[in-house]
Amino acid sequence: MDRREFLKLCMTMAAGFTLFGCRSGGLTDKLSGPALKDFEDEVRRAMAQMKPGFRLVKVPMPGEMKFSPADRENRFGMAIDLDACDGCGKCILACNQENNVPLVSESLAKQGRFMHWIELRDGIPTMCFHCSDAPCEKVCPTGAANHTPDGLSAMMYKRCAGSRFCGANCSVQARKFNYEDARSLGHAKQFNPQVPLRDKGVMEKCSLCIQRLQNDRMNFKANAGLAGVVGAKSGPAGGTMGGTMVGKNSWRGKGLQTACAMACPKHAIIFGNWLDESSDLVKEAKVRNLYAPEGIAKLDPSVVYMRGRR
Amino acid sequence: MKYFWSGVIVLLFGFLLADFLLGEPRVATRAGMELGSAPLAKNSVVPLVAFVHSLHGDSIGLTCVNCHSGAKTEARAFMPTKADCMDCHRLPLTEKPGIEALDSAMKTAPEEPWVHKNVLPPHVVFHHGVHAAAGVDCYDCHTARPGVEQDVYGGESFRMQDCLDCHRGVNPQGKFKPAATYCGACHR
Secondary structure (H helix, E strand, O other), rough: OOOHHHHHHHHHHHHHHHHHHOOOOOOOOOOOOHHHHHHHHHHHHHOOOEEEOOOOEOOOOOOOOOOOOOOOOOOOEEEEEOOOOOOHHHHHHHHHOOOOOOOOOHHHHHHOOOOOOEEEEEEEOOOOOOOOOHHHHOOOOOOOEEEOOOOOOEEOOOHOOOOHHHHHOOOOOOEEEEOOOOOOOOOOOOOOOOOOOOOOOOOOOOOOOHHHHHHHHHHHHHHOOHHHHHHHHOOOEOOOOOOOOOOOOOOOOOOOOOOOHHHOOOOEEEEEEEOOOOHHHHHHHHOOOOOOHHEEEHHOOEEEEEEEEE | OHHHHHHHHHHHHHHHHHHHHHHOOOOOOOHHHHHHHOOOOOOOOOOOOOHHHHOHHHHHHOOHHOOOOOOOOOOOOOOHHHHHHHHHHHHOOOOOOOHHHHHHHHOOOOOOOOOOOOOOOOOOOHHHHHHOOOOOHHHHHOOOOOOOOOOOOOOOOOOOOHHHHOOOOOOOOOOOOOOOHHHHHHHH
């Protein structure tokens, strides 16, 4: 190859790469995203980098929320049976798939900064405890972190400006920050079309599978709850802020389960309505000792641990 | 060999230019960006004969639910399939000369003539059935507005303010009582 051809080749390649770089979207946009195996591997890795646990203290059974807005009929939560849980980590993978939790880059993984909404701490599944007096919501400058009347500490991703104050004010580090744009890095996979993918610079955490609650509530109100809704229109103001009518026809979230509860082979995670006496959650929690991490025990958590019988 | 290098360069640039022009657009990454730039669904078909809602409405005793079967009970209202149209249109319905053009258009129409792309962003929840159960009529939200073609339904650009006005009970007609306004009711 003579000098002339060599220079031509160099020029062509330079121009080609420049043009390729200019096109909208990088190479990664074309990829179909990570495989399920990548998520399984990451869960295994997170479990290998186990974080220390919290000191657990006894708490009373969660009742009606003391803080506004509070629904008189529904307060959703979970109880995790530590006597049954063997720390297999299946809940983490189920949660990742249900909520489209993205993978993280190597540099973040090394620091243990996984996006997993559930993590094992000292072998105990730990997620957002949905405190009714949530410290994270108090410091949110945009109102992105707020409470639903039925006891969920909800996160409005599009409102989040990424100040990370909430994460700093959470003593159990339940909140995960999207340091990177998981979509363009090819780290995100939309397993569940019902849950939106989060953008870079947004805080996220366990939502208590809010999408399942919303879908079930709306389907109930559209069909079975028809009579209740129409009846309440003419009657006195029987509705709470949640729109749930107090009465026989009201929605209590019966039969609903979170993804982690469904995935648990030992049935150690029980999801339910704390204000529904007939729910499995209340029946089981009544005869058990309830615990919560010391840091949030006084904040009236909706998610508690169970250990030993009363 | 005279044109070899020019050929290589032209070919390379041709590929890259095609990729540059025809490659899939970059995904918008911030709130609401998806909406404006949403391309038409790939399998959507421009109908040969324009559909006119007013010809199918009260004049022949049809309501929205007859074709949009989910409008009163389901989350989505749904678009009718060709089979739904043919339930009525297999019979000669009028004497108008246009009916022949319609019949031939119906013959060649695909099984699902209308592909409706959901314009709601993925973080917004809307359930038609809940609103119907609460006594909201279809045309309380789906009405023609200034600048919108009279016959177009469902193509309106809804703003959260429209939802909130009604949910706060300040809708102009005073027709509905206040409903849930906490974020988690409609967003996820």
